[in-house]
Amino acid sequence: MAGASRWANIDDLESQRKKEKEEKKRLKQLKQQQAETEAEALRAKKEQEELDSRPAKKRKLSPSPENRSASASSGEKRKLLRFEAGGWGPCRNVSNFETLNHIEEGTYGWVSRAKETATGEVVALKKMKMEYAQDGFPVTALREIQLLQHSKHQHVINLREVVMGDQLDEVYLVMDFIEHDLKSLQEIMPEPFLASEVKTLLLQLTSALDFLHTHWILHRDLKTSNILLNNRGILKIADFGMARRTSDPPPPNLTQLVVTLWYRAPELLLGTTTYDFAIDMWSLGCIFGELLSKEPLLQGKNEVDELSKIFSLCGIPTDMSWPGFRRLPNARSLKLPRDVEQNAGSIIRTKFPFLTTAGCGLLSSLLALNPESRPTAQDVLAHPYFKEAPKPKSAALFPTFPSKAGGEKRRRASPHAPVRGGAAPGLGGKEIDFSGIFARRDEEQHGAGFTLRMG
Numbered sequence: 001m002a003g004a005s006r007w008a009n010i011d012d013l014e015s016q017r018k019k020e021k022e023e024k025k026r027l028k029q030l031k032q033q034q035a036e037t038e039a040e041a042l043r044a045k046k047e048q049e050e051l052d053s054r055p056a057k058k059r060k061l062s063p064s065p066e067n068r069s070a071s072a073s074s075g076e077k078r079k080l081l082r083f084e085a086g087g088w089g090p091c092r093n094v095s096n097f098e099t100l101n102h103i104e105e106g107t108y109g110w111v112s113r114a115k116e117t118a119t120g121e122v123v124a125l126k127k128m129k130m131e132y133a134q135d136g137f138p139v140t141a142l143r144e145i146q147l148l149q150h151s152k153h154q155h156v157i158n159l160r161e162v163v164m165g166d167q168l169d170e171v172y173l174v175m176d177f178i179e180h181d182l183k184s185l186q187e188i189m190p191e192p193f194l195a196s197e198v199k200t201l202l203l204q205l206t207s208a209l210d211f212l213h214t215h216w217i218l219h220r221d222l223k224t225s226n227i228l229l230n231n232r233g234i235l236k237i238a239d240f241g242m243a244r245r246t247s248d249p250p251p252p253n254l255t256q257l258v259v260t261l262w263y264r265a266p267e268l269l270l271g272t273t274t275y276d277f278a279i280d281m282w283s284l285g286c287i288f289g290e291l292l293s294k295e296p297l298l299q300g301k302n303e304v305d306e307l308s309k310i311f312s313l314c315g316i317p318t319d320m321s322w323p324g325f326r327r328l329p330n331a332r333s334l335k336l337p338r339d340v341e342q343n344a345g346s347i348i349r350t351k352f353p354f355l356t357t358a359g360c361g362l363l364s365s366l367l368a369l370n371p372e373s374r375p376t377a378q379d380v381l382a383h384p385y386f387k388e389a390p391k392p393k394s395a396a397l398f399p400t401f402p403s404k405a406g407g408e409k410r411r412r413a414s415p416h417a418p419v420r421g422g423a424a425p426g427l428g429g430k431e432i433d434f435s436g437i438f439a440r441r442d443e444e445q446h447g448a449g450f451t452l453r454m455g
C-alpha cells in the first residue's frame with residue numbers, strides 16, 4: 001500500500017519474530033512433555049513386567065537350587081525378601097455396636113443382629129467361642145477370619161471388620177446382615193422353591209463355590225443353614241469355621257471329621273483323609289435335593305445310618321463304579337450285597353418325579369459315590385439343566401418373606417457342624433451288614449413319577 005508507514009513494517013517484523021519465538025518455546029515444552037510421558041509409560045511397563053513375572057498363588061520364598069548356585073557364583077547383588085504387610089491395625093471395640101436381637105447359637109459362635117451406633121447400619125455380629133482354643137486362639141476362628149478376608153465375592157458373606165470386647169478373648173466378626181438362611185426360610189415357606197428359583201439359587205451358590213475352589217479353598221460345611229439369602233434374592237455362602245486352604249495334590253492327613261452329617265460325602269464316612277473339592281460338590285448335591293423337596297435329603301441318625309441312607313439312594317459302590325473304595329479305612333467293616341444292579345439315576349428319578357432328565361442327570365452326578373465322578377463347580381455352571389425351560393428366575397423377582405433373623409432366637413432339630421479336634425467316630429469297628437439294604441425294594445412298584453410301597 002502506497003501510504004503505509006515504514007514503522008508499521010518494522011512493527012510487523014517485530015511481532016512476527018515474537019510469534020516465532022513463542023512457537024519455538026511451545027514446541028520445546030511439548031517435546032519435553034512427550035519425553036516425560038514416554039519415560040513414565042516405560043517405568044509403568046517395567047513395573048508390570050516385574051509383577052507379572054512373580055507367581056500369583058504359591059509364591060516361592062527361596063530361589064530354586066539351580067538358581068541359588070548360579071546367583072551365588074555370579075556374586076549378583078542379593079535382594080531382601082519383602083512380605084506384604086496386609087491391613088493390620090488396632091480393632092475397634094464392640095461397644096460401637098448395640099445388640100438388637102440374638103439370631104442363633106452355633107458350634108463356633110453366637111450370632112446376633114446389631115446396629116452400629118454411629119451410622120445406624122444394621123449388621124450381624126458373630127461372637128467367636130473360645131472353648132476350642134488350643135494355643136490361645138481357636139484355629140477355626142483364625143481360618144474363618146483369614147479366609148473371609150480373602151474371599152470377596154458377590155455370593156460370599158462380606159466380613160466388614162473384626163472387633164474386640166473388653167477381654168482379650170472376646171472376638172467378634174462384623175458381617176453384612178442377611179435376612180434369611182435357606183434352612184429357616186424353607187421352614188416358613190408353604191411350598192418348596194419353584195424350579196426356576198432352584199436354578200437361580202444353585203447358580204449363585206455354584207458361582208461362589210467355583211470362586212472358592214479356584215482360590216484353593218475347601219468350605220467343608222455346606223448346608224442350608226450356612227447359606228444366606230437376602231430379600232433381593234441374592235444368596236451368600238457363610239460360616240467358614242470349617243474351611244481351609246488346600247493344594248494339588250491335597251495335603252495328606254486332612255481332618256476326617258468335617259461337614260455336618262447329613263451333607264457328608266461317602267468317602268469321608270468311609271474314613272478318607274485325602275479328599276478334595278468333590279466333598280463340597282457332594283454337599284451341593286444334598287442341597288439341590290433339599291431345595292427341590294424342602295426336606296433334607298439324607299437325614300442319618302449317625303454315621304452308619306447316614307451311609308445306609310446314601311447307599312439306598314445312590315446305590316452300592318462296586319469296584320467298577322468306585323475303584324479303590326475297599327481300601328478306605330472304614331470300608332473293611334462293610335458287608336455289601338453282591339450282584340446288585342443298582343442304577344442311582346433311576347432311584348433319584350423316582351424320588352424327584354417332577355425333575356427333568358437333565359435335572360436328574362445333574363443331581364445323580366453330584367451324588368456319585370465315587371468322588372472322581374462328581375462334576376466340578378465349572379461343570380455344574382455349564383450344565384444343560386440351566387439352559388432348558390423354565391429359565392432361572394431373575395433374583396429381583398424372588399418372593400420376599402418376613403425375616404426370622406430379625407425376630408426371636410430360633411431352635412433347630414438338625415445336627416450342628418462337627419467339633420474340630422474331636423475323634424472321627426468311624427463305623428464302630430464291627431462288621432456292618434448292608435447286604436439286606438435293597439430287600440424291600442422288590443416290594444415297591446415303580447409307576448410313572450410315583451412309588452407305591454406294597455403292604
Ligand SMILES: Nc1ncnc2c1ncn2[C@@H]1O[C@H](COP(=O)(O)OP(=O)(O)OP(=O)(O)O)[C@@H](O)[C@H]1O
Nearest residue numbers: 104106107108109111124175177178181225239417
Ligand atoms: N451375616 C449374617 N446375617 C444374618 N444371619 C446370620 C449371618 N451369619 C450367620 N447368621 C445366622 O446364624 C446362624 C449361625 O451362624 P454360623 O453358621 O456362622 O455359626 P456357627 O456357630 O458356625 O454355626 P453351626 O455350627 O450351626 O454351623 C446361621 O445359620 C444364620 O442363621
Ligand SMILES: [Mg+2]
Nearest residue numbers: 106225226239
Ligand atoms: Mg453354621
